[in-house]
Amino acid sequence: MVKPIHSADLAWNEQGYPVACAFDDVYFSNQDGLAETRYVFLNQNQLPQRWYNASVDHFTIAESGFGSGLNFLATWFMFDQLPQEHRPKQINFVSFEKFPLEKSDIAQTLAHWSELKPYAEQLIAHYPTILTQGCQRLVFANGAITLDLWFGDIHESLEQIPTPTSGLVDCWYLDGFAPSKNPDMWSQSLFDKMASLSKNQATLATFTAAGFVRRGLIEAGFSIEKAPGFGRKREMLHGHIERKSSYSTIAPWFYRHKAESLDDIAIIGAGLAGASLSYALSKRGIKHSVFESESSPATAASGNRQGAIYPLLNADQPTLSEFFISAFAYLNQTIHELSSQGHRIAFAQSGVLHLGYNEKAAKKLAKTAQAQWPETLIKPISAEQASDIAGLALEHSGLFYPQGLWATPADLVQAMLSQASASGYGCVQYQHQLTSWQTQEDGKIRLNFANQSSKIVSQLVLCNGHQITDIATCEKLPITPVRGQVTHLKSASPLSDLRTVLCYDGYLTPAHNHSHCIGATYQRGRLERDLSDDDTHKNLAALRNCITQAWTENLNVDDSQGRAAVRATVRDHLPLMGPVPNIDMLTHEYPQLNTQKSREAAPQLPLIENVYTISGLGARGVTSAPLLGELLACELSAETMPVSQKILDALHPARFWVRRLLRGQPATRD
Known part of the structure; x- marks a missing residue:
């Protein structure tokens, strides 16, 4: 079953800093959040000293509580100040957040630190707008910085991170709201799991000096010391793994x-x-x-003119859904990244509209809609709304993927x-x-x-x-090889008014270079790639049978006719x-x-x-x-x-x- 993710409910204090209403606690020190991050997490984990003469290719930092991303940006900023020969090739920052902030709240929070502005702008541009359980990877600095955002309960997420016997984490930022405000997170099971995921000599630091936190970390296998706290805090904790247990998630x-x-x-x-x-x-x-x-x-x-792109969702198969949501987000990031580097990729974030074109299809869509997906991912719409979105008359209700797109593979x-x-x-x-x-x-x-x-x-x-x-x-x-043929249609009124990808017992794309794609046939075990007139008729018939509107009747096949290819499928x-x-x-x-x-x-x-x-x-x-x-x-x-x-x-x-x-x-x- 798909578990919903709820955004953080925020208030703003006199300093203009965010306060979590659910925990009645600030996200960082009212004195100076950036200075606190640098003192508590960077200095007490001995960064960047540990990097300076290290010969490691990549270094993994794990953080309990992403919040506004301040700790991440402070780490990235410090990494950027070092010469390349005195830092790892790659920093992988793994962060967990049960109640993620909205993009606008992150922007408002990070505006307090002008020195972080160029980094904050990149984070905000890449920050996920589809908030669902699981991990989304964000890539910065051409791969030198990766941010893995795990949305959901940290205890569940830590159980699922692929971990080899040698461990995963070099350094822990044990953050989050104060133990007195959020006791569920500061548990022995969390400390034990941190120890299991740690590499030999992994370090940790946390702003708190609570006795039960110190004792719990020691019990888990960490050697813990006290240090003077930041600002008004008298003490804080830091340490390193002392007893590394044998642990792996990989069977x-x-x-x-x-x-x-x-x-x-x-x-x-x-x-x-x-x-x-x-x-x-x-x-x-x-x-x-x-x-x-x-x-x-x-x-x-991979050579078709246009592909309809949206995540495959199934409320009964959360693993499949989680994979395709992560993949969909990563694809979007990749397209925009390559486009910003000057590569010409034909695509449009037109949305993708799935139609309940018959009783069976309508029931399937209704079942999908019953899961608690965020509306930024998928939302049910009426036939009238579908027509408005598409720009053409439609008689069926359906589901709309507002961030769906078409692209030229x-x-x-x-x-x-x-x-x-x-x-x-x-x-x-x-x-x-x-x-x-x-x-x-x-x-x-x-x-x-x-x-x-x-x-x-x-x-x-x-x-x-x-x-x-x-x-x-x-x-x-x-x-299993599956032959599929798409048909190219000339773009002429009223078909040229189509504004979104339509999915039915086939699909139809908006115009690109004065042509639309419809398709595709599905023929298991066939390898021939010659175009078939019979398959062209099947593609046209599928559209007309599923959408019985006047605009589907007068369609003209483009001079290029279409394209046939063989997909490799798994059941x-x-x-x-x-x-x-x-x-x-x-x-x-x-x-x-x-x-x-x-x-x-x-x-x-x-x-x-x-x-x-x-x-x-x-x-x-x-x-x-x-x-x-x-x-x-x-x-x-x-x-x-x-x-x-x-x-x-x-x-x-x-x-x-x-x-x-x-x-x-x-x-x-x-």
Whole structure:
């Protein structure tokens, strides 16, 4: 069940600072909130001294209570003052907030500190407007600063953060409202979980010196000392982890392995998946090559003129919904980021309107609407409202995604590849059809291409859509090819008045370059890409059958007619992201997992060494690809993951076999 998120109820005191009405407490010191942050959290955690001569690539800070973002901005500001050779390559700031502030409240609060203005403006521009439970990753400074905002109860969120046995957090900002005002947060379970997520020598600091907080942190495994407090506060606490417990959220049967060497990575396929990974790797300074079998990028399903983009929501499947909401937000951020860098991407935040075109569709939409989604994400509308939004007469009510959009996928692909190439870390080689590979004794992989060339790489990532099953070791992956054909319509009155994407038993886009897209057919197992007149008629018939208005009758097919492509689909509507399993070993040697004893004794999942995939994106590849690329880049470099462990497990390429083993069934593909 989807849990709602409620924004903070604020009042403003005489100093113009926010006060949380629910806790009757200020968000920071009335004397000087920025000075308090620098003294309590930065100085007492020994920042930036710990960075200055550190040789770490990335450093993770976790914070209990994001509030206005003041602690985050103060940290970013300090990071920016250091020369690059004396700071980590990347800071990952992980923050938890049960009652997030609205964007306008953050802007009003941060206006008090002019030195933070350029940083505050970027935070406000990127700050989520869709507030739902889960994590949303915000990227700043071309990837040098990432902010993971976890909305919801901190106790639940900490349970779900993917954590390796080595730990996750280098430094804790134990913030939030005073223990006397918000005792539910300052609990032993919180302190214990902080210790579980900590790396060796992780530090912490907090403004409070409450005795039960000190005792609880010590019991959890921290060494704690008192220090003079800020301003009128007499004392505060700081310390470091002393007893590191063995803890991981990653079950052996969903094992994922960090790449041992990242000197050269090969990505097969220059579509949405491959381009997204290339873009994510380039921001981390990781060298890689993209190998594409065709002579240009986005020649397969990524090449349609316009894609309808909105998150897939299902009130009965919160993991699926949470993933697509996070992916949708990350895609929006990526498009705006690339556009600001000068790349031309055709898109429009036109909204997406789902119509209840028959009784079955109406019931499905009504069920979706029953969940407590925020109106910034989705809202029910009447037929009259639907007509007003669309700019054309409609006879059905429906659901409206106000932040939905259409975009040209090929533009997005080209922008990501161009940006990766401009960074100096990525390159694309066309007309390179992978035919086979061999793992060498040193663990590196030799790639063989149809043009008789070869390449030695450290990791191989397969992003080649449905063609992944043409490769012998991947032929059993649960990918089904589905042919889809879209039809292009000439834009003429009254169709040219359409202002939003319409979804029915198909979809129709607003005009772009004097043309609209309708589609798409869905034909399992078919691989041909020639245009079919019969499919054109099916697309037109679907529109006219679902919307019986006069404007649907006089439609003219554009000279280009349309486009056919083959999608790679997975039956649970989630893509595959992560290491490729050794399916022979998994099906013949891996034990059952249906008892507590068997799970406790389970070995690590057998994997094909140094081989990964992003595949099975289906009809929602534009929405999911950028986040999937970011996730795999995090996995390869052992960084903090901006999704829950449940989502990560739900994306694992071995999940279908593992689910059968957990049910006590043979690990054969069902």
